Amino acid sequence: MTFKAPRSRPFHQVDVFSSEPYRGNPLAVVVDAEGLSGRQMQQFANWTNLSETTFLLPPTDPRADYRLRIFTGSEEFPFAGHPTLGSAHTWLESGGVPKADGFVVQECGAGLVRVKNDGGRLAFAGPPLTRFGPVDGTTRRQVAAALRRPEAEVLDASWLVNGPEWIGVLLSSAAQVRALQPDLAAMGSLKIGVIGPERDDPGIDFEVRTFIPGDAMMEDPVTGSFNAGAAHWLIGSGRAPDQYVAAQGTMLGRAGRVHVSADGGEIWVGGDSTTCIRGSVLL
CATH class of the missing domain: 3.10.310.10 (Diaminopimelate Epimerase; Chain A, domain 1)
Structure with missing residues (x-):
């Protein structure tokens, strides 16, 4: 079995839903997660000990700007709100350029989620209730x-x-x-x-x-x-x-x-x- 050495990946921790730093909900974001397995993502999310950790990946849907996987310390979520906003913020801050004017399109387990810039504040379109x-x-x-x-x-x-x-x-x-x-x-x-x-x-x-x-x-x-x-x-x-x-x-x-x-x-x-x-x- 060949051991694959870890590599350095950009990493951010973002405070979401508050204009005052350290007064909202923290989120860990691995900016370039390509090549990581689901098991590795889950293990890292468990280690960060935050409510959620996310992983930015290339999209598989041509309409999306990026693909997102969202993990708690014990399970993967198809969608979650503060990880969506914090991850979109990180993707844009890391140089991401949306394909469509005015919207970032996130691909996740719940499908495609649109995120817009609402007067300098990001907002996501709530997915339908199942x-x-x-x-x-x-x-x-x-x-x-x-x-x-x-x-x-x-x-x-x-x-x-x-x-x-x-x-x-x-x-x-x-x-x-x-x-x-x-x-x-x-x-x-x-x-x-x-x-x-x-x-x-x-x-x-x-x-x-x-x-x-x-x-x-x-x-x-x-x-x-x-x-x-x-x-x-x-x-x-x-x-x-x-x-x-x-x-x-x-x-x-x-x-x-x-x-x-x-x-x-x-x-x-x-x-x-x-x-x-x-x-x-x-x-």
Whole structure:
């Protein structure tokens, strides 16, 4: 068996969904991942110990600008929001030139995802929901118990699956969301995102928290995929305007800001990205 020596590859760590460096959700990006196996990518993602690590590759679809593989510490995702924005930011910063004016086209497990420059802030087109609709009564009761709240306080609960299998939970206020002290063990395998309207901060429309049992993070600082699904749900049901800002990560000392807009039937999810570490990695 021939041993293949590792080579130096450009590597960035990017802070996503915050205009303040080190107050958003960090992402590791290997800029040139050609030749790496899925096993090697998974091993490196486990080592970085971040919520996600991504790998930029040449596209296989001629319409795409690049192909992206997204790994948590334990599994590969077909799509995720903050890895999409942070990877597009890194690809552009590394000299990438989009084939189409005004859009970067990312190829990933969920298909082609468009990313646009929205006044200096990147935004991705939320992929369609592959599962959408109210959860059953048993699951709703499990969700309420896991959040340690009476079931009557859960105004609505819906599947919001666009890659990750999120359940969205609507509470009556942002204060209720911030006060949650969930029982993560009671969630079982459920991934739960909770959202409530903000009435005290004029710059924020909703407060969001997302919980991922079994993940090293447990509570995610800022979650693009959940916010994309929640936008379909909230705007479609008339509970949110066509443009709004969601805060996330507050209880973790972060200042995540997710900028959501609906345009021509599409949901766009945007946020600021800042490169915090730039160098190389041996892989």
